[in-house]
Amino acid sequence: MMKCPYCGGEMCEGQIHSFNSGIEWRSRGESMRLNTEKGLSKMLYGDRIEAYRCEHCKKILISYE
Numbered sequence: 001m002m003k004c005p006y007c008g009g010e011m012c013e014g015q016i017h018s019f020n021s022g023i024e025w026r027s028r029g030e031s032m033r034l035n036t037e038k039g040l041s042k043m044l045y046g047d048r049i050e051a052y053r054c055e056h057c058k059k060i061l062i063s064y065e
């Protein structure tokens with residue numbers, strides 16, 4: 001379980017997916033479109049990475065290693 005560094009609450013495990021037109025958050029049974037910021041979109045293009053989301057703080061945490 002991952003704890004949110006902002007509020008200390010439990011974070012939801014999922015993935016960030018990227019595709020042609022944008023970036024999406026996906027976890028079991030849920031997907032959510034994220035803002036498309038050009039630089040980030042390019043960095044993640046065609047890839048998916050593990051991430052954690054805090055619904056309370058509206059934050060998504062990504063580990064890069």
Ligand SMILES: [Zn+2]
Binds near residue numbers: 054058
């Ligand atoms: Zn939080």
